[in-house]
Amino acid sequence: MEAIINNVRQAVDTLHNGTSMEGRREADKWLQDFRCSPEAWPIVLKLLEVLCCTTNDEALQFYAAHTLQYKVHRQWDTLPDKSSLVSVFPSLIVSYCGKPSFITNQMCIAYAAIGVRTVSDVWPDFFDRIFSFIRSQASIETKKIMIDTLALSIDELDSPMISNERRQAVKSIFTSIVGDVIQILMEILSNVTKPGKVLAGPATQDKSLTLSSLLCIEKWIVMGVTLRQLVSTNSLSVIWSYLDPNEPAVFSAASAVIQRVFQLNGTEAHNPKNQDGMYNPTLSDTMCTQILSLRTLYQESVKLEATEISEAIVELITEFGESNRALISRGRSFPFVNEYLQFLLACTSHPTKRIAEGCFAFWYMLSRTFKDTETYISLFQVILKGCAYPLDLEEDDDDEKEEVRSYRKQASPSLRAIFGVIGMDYLTLLSSLKPSSWIELEAIFFCLKTVGQLIDRSPANSRQISSFFFLDQSTAQHPLLLVSYYNLLEHYSGSLSDLPEIVPTILEAILSGVSSPVDIVRHEAATAMASFCADTTKQLVGSVSVIISTFKNVMNTIHTRDRISIVKGLVCVISQLGKEEVLQALHVIVEPILANLSQLCNTNIIDANGQPIGPDAIKNIREETILNIKCLKACLRGKYIYLAQDNSSQGSHPAVVVLSTGWETLSKLETKWSLPAFDPEHDVIAQLYKTYLVGLNQSEGTSHSDPLVEPIVSHLSQTFSVHHSHFPLNFCQALLAIYGGPSKRAQWDPILLRIIRFVTKVVVELSETPAVLIAHTQLLHSYFEFLQHALVFVPHLLAESTENGDMMLASCSVLIASKCFTVHSSIPPLRPMLLFLNDLLFNEKLSNSDFWKPVVPQILATNGEYFVSSLFRATIETHSSNQVVKHAELIWNLLKNYSSAVVAIISNTFLGSPFAQKFPDQQAVLNNLLSLPDLKQFTGVLRNFVALNNNLQTPENIFEIPSSTYKRY
Numbered sequence: 030m031e032a033i034i035n036n037v038r039q040a041v042d043t044l045h046n047g048t049s050m051e052g053r054r055e056a057d058k059w060l061q062d063f064r065c066s067p068e069a070w071p072i073v074l075k076l077l078e079v080l081c082c083t084t085n086d087e088a089l090q091f092y093a094a095h096t097l098q099y100k101v102h103r104q105w106d107t108l109p110d111k112s113s114l115v116s117v118f119p120s121l122i123v124s125y126c127g128k129p130s131f132i133t134n135q136m137c138i139a140y141a142a143i144g145v146r147t148v149s150d151v152w153p154d155f156f157d158r159i160f161s162f163i164r165s166q167a168s169i170e171t172k173k174i175m176i177d178t179l180a181l182s183i184d185e186l187d188s189p190m191i192s193n194e195r196r197q198a199v200k201s202i203f204t205s206i207v208g209d210v211i212q213i214l215m216e217i218l219s220n221v222t223k224p225g226k227v228l229a230g231p232a233t234q235d236k237s238l239t240l241s242s243l244l245c246i247e248k249w250i251v252m253g254v255t256l257r258q259l260v261s262t263n264s265l266s267v268i269w270s271y272l273d274p275n276e277p278a279v280f281s282a283a284s285a286v287i288q289r290v291f292q293l294n295g296t297e298a299h300n301p302k303n304q305d306g307m308y309n310p311t312l313s314d315t316m317c318t319q320i321l322s323l324r325t326l327y328q329e330s331v332k333l334e335a336t337e338i339s340e341a342i343v344e345l346i347t348e349f350g351e352s353n354r355a356l357i358s359r360g361r362s363f364p365f366v367n368e369y370l371q372f373l374l375a376c377t378s379h380p381t382k383r384i385a386e387g388c389f390a391f392w393y394m395l396s397r398t399f400k401d402t403e404t405y406i407s408l409f410q411v412i413l414k415g416c417a418y419p420l421d422l423e424e425d426d427d428d429e430k431e432e433v434r435s436y437r438k439q440a441s442p443s444l445r446a447i448f449g450v451i452g453m454d455y456l457t458l459l460s461s462l463k464p465s466s467w468i469e470l471e472a473i474f475f476c477l478k479t480v481g482q483l484i485d486r487s488p489a490n491s492r493q494i495s496s497f498f499f500l501d502q503s504t505a506q507h508p509l510l511l512v513s514y515y516n517l518l519e520h521y522s523g524s525l526s527d528l529p530e531i532v533p534t535i536l537e538a539i540l541s542g543v544s545s546p547v548d549i550v551r552h553e554a555a556t557a558m559a560s561f562c563a564d565t566t567k568q569l570v571g572s573v574s575v576i577i578s579t580f581k582n583v584m585n586t587i588h589t590r591d592r593i594s595i596v597k598g599l600v601c602v603i604s605q606l607g608k609e610e611v612l613q614a615l616h617v618i619v620e621p622i623l624a625n626l627s628q629l630c631n632t633n634i635i636d637a638n639g640q641p642i643g644p645d646a647i648k649n650i651r652e653e654t655i656l657n658i659k660c661l662k663a664c665l666r667g668k669y670i671y672l673a674q675d676n677s678s679q680g681s682h683p684a685v686v687v688l689s690t691g692w693e694t695l696s697k698l699e700t701k702w703s704l705p706a707f708d709p710e711h712d713v714i715a716q717l718y719k720t721y722l723v724g725l726n727q728s729e730g731t732s733h734s735d736p737l738v739e740p741i742v743s744h745l746s747q748t749f750s751v752h753h754s755h756f757p758l759n760f761c762q763a764l765l766a767i768y769g770g771p772s773k774r775a776q777w778d779p780i781l782l783r784i785i786r787f788v789t790k791v792v793v794e795l796s797e798t799p800a801v802l803i804a805h806t807q808l809l810h811s812y813f814e815f816l817q818h819a820l821v822f823v824p825h826l827l828a829e830s831t832e833n834g835d836m837m838l839a840s841c842s843v844l845i846a847s848k849c850f851t852v853h854s855s856i857p858p859l860r861p862m863l864l865f866l867n868d869l870l871f872n873e874k875l876s877n878s879d880f881w882k883p884v885v886p887q888i889l890a891t892n893g894e895y896f897v898s899s900l901f902r903a904t905i906e907t908h909s910s911n912q913v914v915k916h917a918e919l920i921w922n923l924l925k926n927y928s929s930a931v932v933a934i935i936s937n938t939f940l941g942s943p944f945a946q947k948f949p950d951q952q953a954v955l956n957n958l959l960s961l962p963d964l965k966q967f968t969g970v971l972r973n974f975v976a977l978n979n980n981l982q983t984p985e986n987i988f989e990i991p992s993s994t995y996k997r998y
Contacts, residue, residue, distance in 0.1 A: 094135035141181035256294035277337035396446035481520035491524035515553035555591035562598030589656035769822030
C-alpha cells in the first residue's frame with residue numbers, strides 16, 4: 030500500500046508541477062485510471078487519514094477527497110465493507126475542519142452521498158451523529174461542515190445514481206426528521222448571532238455559519254415545512270431578522286428562504302385548502318404586513334445604491350405576489366392589495382434596469398386575472414420611462430444601448446399585457462404625450478411597435494396611428510430615432526393604404542433614409558420601403574420615376590442585401606403600370622445590377638503589392654455576386670413580368686436582356702472566382718438557374734420564354750461537366766416538365782434529348798472511378814430524380830442511344846445504378862434510384878407502348894447480369910434491415926417478370942461467392958428463397974438470410990434457414 034500511495038503522490042506532483050506536457054498528460058491518465066480501480070478504496074481512505082494533519086499538500090488532499098466522492102457516486106457497489114467506511118468517516122471529516130473550502134466541499138459531498146446510501150440500513154444514526162456535532166461545543170468550522178452536509182443531503186436525494194426504491198425509503202426518513210433539522214438550525218441562528226450583532230458586522234466565521242444555516246433551511250423546507258409551523262415556532266421571525274441591509278449576502282440568503290416559503294405555502298399552492306399556508310387569512314395578513322414593512326428598507330437601498338439589497342427585495346416581492354395571485358386578483362378593495370401594488374410599481378421603477386426587469390414576469394401573469402385599468406396605466410408610464418435611452422447617451426456607448434435593449438426585450442410581453450387590459454386607451458395615452466426630445470419620441474415608437482400585431486386596423490385606428498409618422502425635422506436626426514421610425518413604419522404600413530394623403534410624406538421620409546450615410550438607417554429604411562411599397566402600390570404609381578432615380582443614385586453605396594428590399598418594393602409598384610411601362614422600368618432597374626456584376630467580374634485578382642488576393646476577399650466577391658443575382662431574381666419574379674408578347678418584342682424582354690448581357694459576365698465570374706473545392710453554397714450559376722426557373726414555371730412554356738432555353742442549355746452543358754453541381758439538374762427537371770408534352774415534341778425533343786445525353790455522359794464518366802462516385806452522392810440523388818421526370822414526361826427519349834451510339838440511354842442509367850450497388854456501403858441509400866428502377870423495369874403503362882417493348886429486354890441483355898448480381902450482392906451484404914426490404918421488392922419484381930434469366934444470374938452470383946465455395950450444400954437454401962410464393966414471405970426470409978450473413982459467428986451452416994423462419998412470415 031505504501032508503494033501505491035507514493036505513486037499517487039508522485040503522479041499528483043507531476044500533474045501540478047511537472048515541466049513536461051507529455052509527462053503531465055501521462056500522470057493525469059494514470060490518476061484517472063487509478064481512481065476507477067477497485068484498489069483505490071483503501072488507498073484513498075488511508076491517504077485522507079495520513080493527510081489530515083498536513084497543511085502543505087493541498088493538491089494531494091483535493092485529489093483524495095475528490096476520488097472518494099467519485100467512487101461513492103459511481104462505484105458504491107464495489108465497496109466490499111461499507112460499515113468500515115461508516116465507522117471512520119465522521120471523525121475523518123471533522124479532522125479536515127479548517128482546510129480550504131475546495132477540499133472540505135468534496136468531503137461534505139462524499140459524506141452526504143454516503144449518508145443517503147446507508148441511512149435506511151447500514152447507518153441508521155447518520156443524522157443523529159450530525160445533530161450531535163452541531164449541538165456540541167465543537168468549533169464553528171465543524172458545525173459549518175455538518176450543516177453543509179445536511180444541505181447537500183437534499184441534493185443527493187435527487188441524484189440519478191440513487192434507485193427509486195432507495196429514494197422513497199430515504200425520503201420518508203427525511204420527512205420524519207425535517208422538524209428536528211429546522212429546530213437545530215434555528216438554534217444556530219438564534220445563538221451564534223445575537224440580536225444587533227449583524228448590524229455591527231459579525232465575525233467572518235459567524236457570518237459563514239449563518240449563510241450555511243440559511244441555505245440549509247431553504248433546501249429542507251421542501252420536505253414538508255408549513256408556514257403555520259414556521260410562524261408558531263417563531264422561526265420565520267428569526268429568519269426575517271436577518272433581512273438587514275448591513276450584510277447584503279446574509280440578506281439575500283434570508284430572502285431566498287422566505288421566497289421558498291412563499292412558493293410552497295401560497296394561496297395557489299398544491300392544496301389551496303391547506304390551512305397551514307397563506308390560504309389561512311390570519312397567516313396571510315401576517316405575511317402581507319411583513320412584506321409591506323420592507324418598503325422603507327427598499328427606498329433606502331435605492332437611495333444608497335445598494336443593488337444587492339434592492340434585488341433581493343424585488344425577488345421577494347414578486348415571489349410573494351406570484352404565490353398570492355388569487356388574493357391580489359380580488360382587487361384594490363381587498364386589504365393590503367393597493368399598498369402592495371404601489372410597492373410593486375416602485376420596484377418596477379428601480380433605476381437599475383436589470384433589477385426592474387425582475388418584476389415583468391409577474392405583471393404579465395397577473396394581467397390574466399387582474400384587470401384594473403388604473404394600475405396598468407401606471408405600469409405603462411413606468412415601463413415607457415424605462416424604455417427610453419439615457420439623456421447623456423454617447424454614440425459609442427454600446428453598454429448603455431445593450432442595457433436598454435435587454436430591458437425592452439423583457440418588457441415587451443408586459444406591454445402587450447397592458448394593451449390587453451386597457452385596450453385602445455394604449456394609443457390614446459401615446460398620442461397624448463408631448464415628447465420634448467428624440468429620446469422620449471423614440472421610446473414612444475418602440476412601445477407602439479411592440480403592440481402592432483394586436484391593434485385592429487380600422488380606419489379610425491389607422492388615422493390615429495398615422496399621426497406618429499410626421500417627424501419633426503428638428504428632432505429627427507439621431508440614427509436610433511430614425512431606425513425606430515422605419516421599424517415602426519414597417520409594422521404599420523398596412524394601415525396606410527386608406528390614407529393616400531400622407532403617402533407622399535412618408536415616401537419622402539423613406540427615400541431620405543435610403544440615401545442616409547448611416548448604414549443601419551439605410552438598412553431599416555430599405556426594409557420599410559419593401560413593406561410600404563407592397564401595401565401602398567396603387568398610391569405610389571405616380572412616384573415610380575422618383576423611386577427608381579433614388580435607387581440608381583444609391584446603388585453603389587447601399588448594401589446589396591438592402592438593394593434586394595428596394596427592388597422588391599419597386600417591383601410591387603411597377604406591377605400596377607402598363608405592359609410597356611413595366612418593361613421600361615424593369616430595364617432601368619436591371620441595368621445598374623448588371624453593371625455592378627460587370628464591375629465584380631473586372632475586379633483585379635492581384636492586389637496593390639502584386640500578390641494574389643486572399644480567399645476571404647474572393648469569398649466576399651462571390652457573396653456579393655450572389656446577392657446581386659438575387660436582386661435580378663427579384664426583378665424577374667411575378668406573372669406580371671412574364672407577359673405574353675409578340676416575337677418582335679421578345680428581344681426587349683428583361684429576362685432576355687439579362688441573359689444576353691449578363692450571362693457572359695456571370696460565366697466569367699464563375700470561372701474567375703471559383704474556389705478549388707466547389708462550394709454549392711456559393712454556386713453562382715445555380716442561383717441564376719433558380720432565377721430563370723421562376724420564369725419558366727410561371728410562363729408554363731409560352732412562346733416568349735422559348736428564346737431563353739437554347740442558350741441556357743448550351744451554357745449548362747458546358748459548366749455541368751466542369752462543376753458537377755446537382756443544382757442544374759433541378760432546372761433540367763423543370764424543362765422536362767414544361768416542354769415534355771406530346772404537343773411540343775417536334776420542337777423540343779432535340780433539346781431535351783441533348784440534355785439527357787450530356788447529363789448521362791457526365792454521370793457515366795464519374796461512375797468509372799468508385800472514389801469519385803462516392804464523392805458525388807448528392808449528384809446521384811438528383812440524377813435519378815431527373816431520370817424519374819424523364820420517364821414521366823419523355824420516356825421515348827430514354828429509348829434513344831447515347832451521344833456516341835454505343836448504348837441505349839435507359840441501359841446507361843441501369844449501368845450507373847449497378848455501379849452504385851457495388852459501393853453501397855460507402856454511400857447513403859438512394860431512394861430515387863430504387864423508385865426509378867422499379868418504374869423503368871416494371872411500368873405497366875409503358876410496357877403496352879410499341880416503342881417500349883424492346884427496351885427492357887435490351888437492358889437485361891446489355892447490363893442485366895451485372896445489374897442483378899450487384900443488386901443481390903449489395904442486398905446480402907447490407908447491415909440495414911430497412912434497405913433489405915427496399916431491395917427485396919426490386920428483386921422480387923425481377924424474379925416475377927424475368928424469372929429464368931434472373932434466377933440464373935442470382936445463382937451464378939451466389940455460386941461465385943466465398944460463402945457458397947465453402948458451403949456448396951447450401952444451394953438448396955438459395956433455391957428455396959428464390960421460389961417463395963409471395964413478396965411478404967420472400968422479404969421475411971431474405972431479411973433472415975441477410976442477418977445470418979452479417980452475424981456469422983462460426984463457419985457452419987451460414988445459409989441454413991430454419992423451417993420456423995417460413996412460419997414466422
